[in-house]
Amino acid sequence: MAEQKLKINPRRLQQLLRKMVNIYSPPGKEKDIVDFIYNYLKRHGLPVVRQAVDEDRHNLIVEPDDVEAELVLVGHLDTVEAYDLESYEFSLDGDTAAGLGTADMKGGCAAMIEAFLTLWENGHTNRPVALALVVGEEDYGDGAQRLVREYDFSAAIVGEPTDLLPCLSHYGYLEIQLTTQGQRVHASLAPQANNAATAMLRLLLAYIQYFDQELVDGVYNLRDLTSARSGFAAPDNCEAWIDLHLPALTHMGQLTFQLEELHTTYLKANAQCDAAIHFNSIHAGYELPQKGPLVDLLKTVYDRHHLSFSPTSFPSHSDANTLWAAGIKPILLGPGRLEKAHTAEESISLSQVKIAAQIYMDLILDYAKEGHPDPP
Template sequence: MLTLLEPVWNAIDPQRLRQTLMDMIDIYSPSGKEEDIQLYLEERLAAAGIAVQRQILDPEEPERFNLLATMGGETPPLYLMGHVDTVAAWDIEDYAAVEEWGVVRGLGSADMKGGCAAMVEAWLALATLPPEQRPPLGLLLVVGEEENGDGSACFLRQSKAPPWVVIGEPTGLLPAFSHYGYMELALTTQGRRIHSSLPELGHNAISSMLRVLLQLERSELFDGPDARLVYSIREMSSSRAGFVVPDRCETLIDLHLPPDLGPAEVRQQIEALLAKARRSIRELDLEQSFDFEACGYQLPLDNPLTAVLEDVYPRLNLPLDPLPFRSHSDGNLFFEAGSQPLILGPGSLETAHTAEEQTSLAQVEAAARIYAALALVAARLRP
């Protein structure tokens, strides 16, 4: 690996990488509307002589497709993988890239156009090697991660899961060989509508919901000394029909589970807490559903990719401090399909999905060098 690392790193072009990143951020690509950015990336790779395959998710929507490229002449045991979609813009007039003092701000700069740009640059650098020296490697740029992961699900339906996948989600370049699980809990309370001046004659669905949420938050599962769940109320809405006591309230809750805690165990405990709430809250009419569940995972640190990182990180003057990835990602899907996913990318979750989203050009360039180094050991990862 070391004999090829220097020429590949020398082929990484920081100015080209910067331009790719700025262009990608400037292309608005919320989930479901990814065609423009995929066309850009397809052209960017094709201009370098790289054959790119479109993987259409649904024949009735040919404008939604993953991009897939391979090198090395055999089935790749390792894929560099990223999603090109973002959440919707906070301000549709102000989502584009802005650079100041080496920091790039803009929608998707961290999650995860920075990681995708770095993977494309690593790929362009690796493609400068003579064909016989190129590693058996895949590049997968998917759509739909921010909604339901339909891009990755399509790839996994049509292809065998690779043994290893590196996913460029924002980790501040700290490698995540472990990953939190994720659950979505939907709660609905029903009430009795009445004129707002006579609340004692009605039943307020919002009040019922608040009582349920207080019981959940005060339980040992969420607030005890051993509580480990990451609990976030994402949305709350009620019926809106004028000057009345609301008769319906809906709440969507995100739950992030440590890698060693399974969704089934959490679901059982929450169901018990909600059963207790039904007994203790007067006139409570409550419905619940667990709309999405994904298991976490923890990979052993004694693996070939760790060995590469231990070699490369000192060269880049980076700290090597593996941490679990606390969010949901396509890594959960790949792990369930049989892959070993490493989550590693520029930027951080702290600013992702916010109006202050940002990453640094230095981290994006370092990510490209790390991805290239990991790619060079792909041949050792054959199952």
């Protein structure tokens, strides 16, 4: 059992979260926060190393002293672009901490860091558990891709905002790029030409009708729709990007085949349409059993904190998809609510961040105390 007297430092955790949120760190611009966290961990005596992702960007890895890590706690240090660069910084109103990245997922990262700091300060440096703080999750996930190429873990806890509900299953994700080509002509002659934007709108209606009828348990999002900036003329090209989030056990190969068939059928019925479909990202979902040594350990920790252990499914895509594809079994578990992420009013419960830190620390303390548990 975990040592009940060992507690995280709530004040230090709050100060860390404030400093992290106040460092702007969208994908590609993570250097300042990586440097800050690297120096912070070094100053507190943790054996942190930089893992190069590209020339100027790095993941941060903390591994135990004398044992090989089997479990890794994973968080991403980047955020989406600021909705307003004048008002993205940290603010506190009672228990509510607001600011860019508080929920997704600097709250989770701060909690993981505090858990490791508390353990190291108290001499618990040899648990087979590592910490990985990665970059690029909000873009192409290149940080997680680099992590799994160079490290081999059995299981992971990913600190995405799950409202502290353990997610043993994860949605799949499909990113679709549609393009249409047309003829650039004077706007007054547009009816006489193939307008790429008009062609795209008609094509999108066919896809939306299919999604509404066939993907009743999935979620589609028309993320971007752009055409050539042609001035007073019909545009000669148009592009659309669609996100599909799909239940964990969706057969991604079968779905892509069906969408290609839909596309072919549409083009046969609309010979004047010059359009292409491309699947830019395909991430399979997964489902873990609600039993096993690590899951049982989590249940014990939840009981200790008088929390209901109610597993659910994570409905977005995340670095956990990349970990799963690499043979690592991830459980998502973090403070914050997903519906607060990527919004102008992003916020998190500070008390929940503190509970998360304590859960992470107790989990690491209990992990492998009587021998390393098998992956979930």
